[in-house]
Amino acid sequence: xxxxxxxxxxxxxxxxxxxxxxxxxxxxxxxxxxxxxxxxxxxxxxxxxxxxxxxxxxxxxxxxxxxxxxxxxxxxxxxxxxxxxxxxxxxxxxxxxxxxxxxxxx
Amino acid sequence: xxxxxxxxxxxxxxxxxxxxxxxxxxxxxxxxxxxxxxxxxxxxxxxxxxxxxxxxxxxxxxxxxxxxxxxxxxxxxxxxxxxxxxxxxxxxxxxxxxxxxxxxxxxxxxxxxxxxxxxxxxxxxxxxxxxxxxxxxxxxxxxxxxxxxxxxxxxxxxxxxxxxxxxxxxxxxxxxxxxxxxxxxxxxxxxxxxxxxxxxxxxxxxxxxxxxxxxxxxxxxxxxxxxxxxxxxxxxxxxxxxxxxxxxxxxxxxxxxxxxxxxxxxxxxxxxxxxxxxxxxxxxxxxxxxxxxxxxxxxxxxxxxxxxxxxxxxxxxxxxxxxxxxxxxxxxxxxxxxxxxxxxxxxxxxxxxxxxxxxxxxxxxxxxxxxxxxxxxxxxxxxxxxxxxxxxxxxxxxxxxxxxxxxxxxxxxxxxxxxxxxxxxxxxxxxxxxxxxxxxxxxxxxxxxxxxxxxxxxxxxxxxxxxxxxxxxxxxxxxxxxxxxxxxxxxxxxxxxxxxxxxxxxxxxxxxxxxxxxxxxxxxxxxxxxxxxxxxxxxxxxxxxxxxxxxxxxxx
Numbered sequence: 096x097x098x099x100x101x102x103x104x105x106x107x108x109x110x111x112x113x114x115x116x117x118x119x120x121x122x123x124x125x126x127x128x129x130x131x132x133x134x135x136x137x138x139x140x141x142x143x144x145x146x147x148x149x150x151x152x153x154x155x156x157x158x159x160x161x162x163x164x165x166x167x168x169x170x171x172x173x174x175x176x177x178x179x180x181x182x183x184x185x186x187x188x189x190x191x192x193x194x195x196x197x198x199x200x201x
Numbered sequence: 202x203x204x205x206x207x208x209x210x211x212x213x214x215x216x217x218x219x220x221x222x223x224x225x226x227x228x229x230x231x232x233x234x235x236x237x238x239x240x241x242x243x244x245x246x247x248x249x250x251x252x253x254x255x256x257x258x259x260x261x262x263x264x265x266x267x268x269x270x271x272x273x274x275x276x277x278x279x280x281x282x283x284x285x286x287x288x289x290x291x292x293x294x295x296x297x298x299x300x301x302x303x304x305x306x307x308x309x310x311x312x313x314x315x316x317x318x319x320x321x322x323x324x325x326x327x328x329x330x331x332x333x334x335x336x337x338x339x340x341x342x343x344x345x346x347x348x349x350x351x352x353x354x355x356x357x358x359x360x361x362x363x364x365x366x367x368x369x370x371x372x373x374x375x376x377x378x379x380x381x382x383x384x385x386x387x388x389x390x391x392x393x394x395x396x397x398x399x400x401x402x403x404x405x406x407x408x409x410x411x412x413x414x415x416x417x418x419x420x421x422x423x424x425x426x427x428x429x430x431x432x433x434x435x436x437x438x439x440x441x442x443x444x445x446x447x448x449x450x451x452x453x454x455x456x457x458x459x460x461x462x463x464x465x466x467x468x469x470x471x472x473x474x475x476x477x478x479x480x481x482x483x484x485x486x487x488x489x490x491x492x493x494x495x496x497x498x499x500x501x502x503x504x505x506x507x508x509x510x511x512x513x514x515x516x517x518x519x520x521x522x523x524x525x526x527x528x529x530x531x532x533x534x535x536x537x538x539x540x541x542x543x544x545x546x547x548x549x550x551x552x553x554x555x556x557x558x559x560x561x562x563x564x565x566x567x568x569x570x571x572x573x574x575x576x577x578x579x580x581x582x583x584x585x586x587x588x589x590x591x592x593x594x595x596x597x598x599x600x601x602x603x604x605x606x607x608x609x610x611x612x613x614x615x616x617x618x619x620x621x622x623x624x625x626x627x628x629x630x631x632x633x634x635x636x637x638x639x640x641x642x643x644x645x646x647x648x649x650x651x652x653x654x655x656x657x658x659x660x661x662x663x664x665x666x667x668x669x670x671x672x673x674x675x676x677x678x679x680x681x682x683x684x685x686x687x688x689x690x691x692x693x694x695x696x697x698x699x700x701x702x703x704x705x706x707x708x709x710x711x712x713x714x715x716x717x718x719x720x721x722x723x724x725x726x727x728x729x730x731x732x733x734x735x736x737x738x739x740x741x742x743x744x745x746x747x748x749x750x751x752x753x754x755x756x757x
Contacts, residue, residue, distance in 0.1 A: 110313065110314075110322070121244050122239070122241070123251045123384060126237055126240075127251075128234050141223070148539065160407045161411050165537070170540075176395065
């Protein structure tokens, strides 16, 4: 920090310092799980359910969707999307920043 | 306000409810899992300023892609035709790019935690308190409006009683925001973004097949409504009549400039997503990454509105028949088999909850940070503010639920209320833009500009338009004019007050006004941020050019 403004410290500078301090103590980067796992997981599960619904689609269902087996196609697309997120997570996993020493309060 | 017609009950079965149940379980799981990452108030309010740009960017677009927006824009598609694309290509993209390229360095670089906090530094406590209180009150009430709209839709589609929907949805939002703060809100928004697309894309594909593709829509509607209905600009000359009730000047200035810049650049429920990004580059890219999906959303929202109009030509014709707002639910009922239908119901419900969660998570931040910590209980340890924020979340959701119950008896008043709150964004934008670019602007000018712009917009809407002093053909047209009025009144008052009051000393404005820099070392660029596809200028101008190109097929 430059000390040129230590004589009169504007309020804005004070807040910026507070936020920097909170950023140092923040645990989100170290402890928040990766959302790719959730998206991947949910879409694989949805994809399996909807694809099965498509495989066993009744004639009535297919007729309703204008002769497209929409469950099958949507299910496969969801499986692909979910799988893509899981592969991405596998290929470039989250790198947690160097751990800040924890106060071991838990 | 959404009023769905009777007889829209969807043929849902156990399979659809299973898909819905899985979603609720996952959302609750996100809340519990995010809880352990909340250590400081910065974690709770801004996810510790640590998220990557693709996550904040998708959350940015998803926070806007609430269910009222989806059903409302499909309704606009059915009512106004292709003119609806103006809300996206001119009414969103330029403002999102401006936020990312021009304003974000001041927001993120000054390390403020909220939009009102920026006003505190730039102007001072009076404009800070005024905008914080307006924002806090309006977010809670709008959360209530969202909740009520959700209950109405679920009653029509699934037959759930109003109070069951209000209590269940309110409880889930309360649970995951109280546990995980902004991180759970953002993660749920990203998830909702994909689920709603998984619902809207099949709906559009099947719908297009039903009506014979784009050519089929175009032929049918051009025949019924005239060829201007299928174009973006035909019939928008000044003085000529069109369904929108607006001309090219009010579209460009009212919608494209003041309304959209007011909403996208100063609405904290949006800006908060960008402030939670991990560095300045990621914060700048947040609205720019969001701009690309935003350009293509009309394809799965406006087109279904047009399809619905082809399939049900009586849409919006009679009082008790199908309304424009029913466009998407009608397609869900008539075209989707069980399975995808469950995904669509889940997507709609998720969009409602995400919209409400965006209001609640920005409310708890502004109330705790800008009202409680700034004026009521200063200098407490950080733990106190985390605890306060959790209680404020509970109280906010409960007030929202109360508002929803009140709204069920006064739905017209709620309609007005929403228009009313849309007026607060434009004056706020005036204050920001003048304060950021003209360093002489004084603290007093900030306060009086904010107040007079708001009053000006209200006078235009409630007196000039509602009392018929001037003749504007539609509510939408009146909204465009009100925002132009707010902009002009606010800027004139700011300039006038500045000439007679004392500006802040220049050294207190470092990093807050154009041409200055925050004191201290500039942040080092993150690893890989210098890749060409991560350059903010390229992303921003790319989005603007793409949006302009999208106009081409609908303009000639």
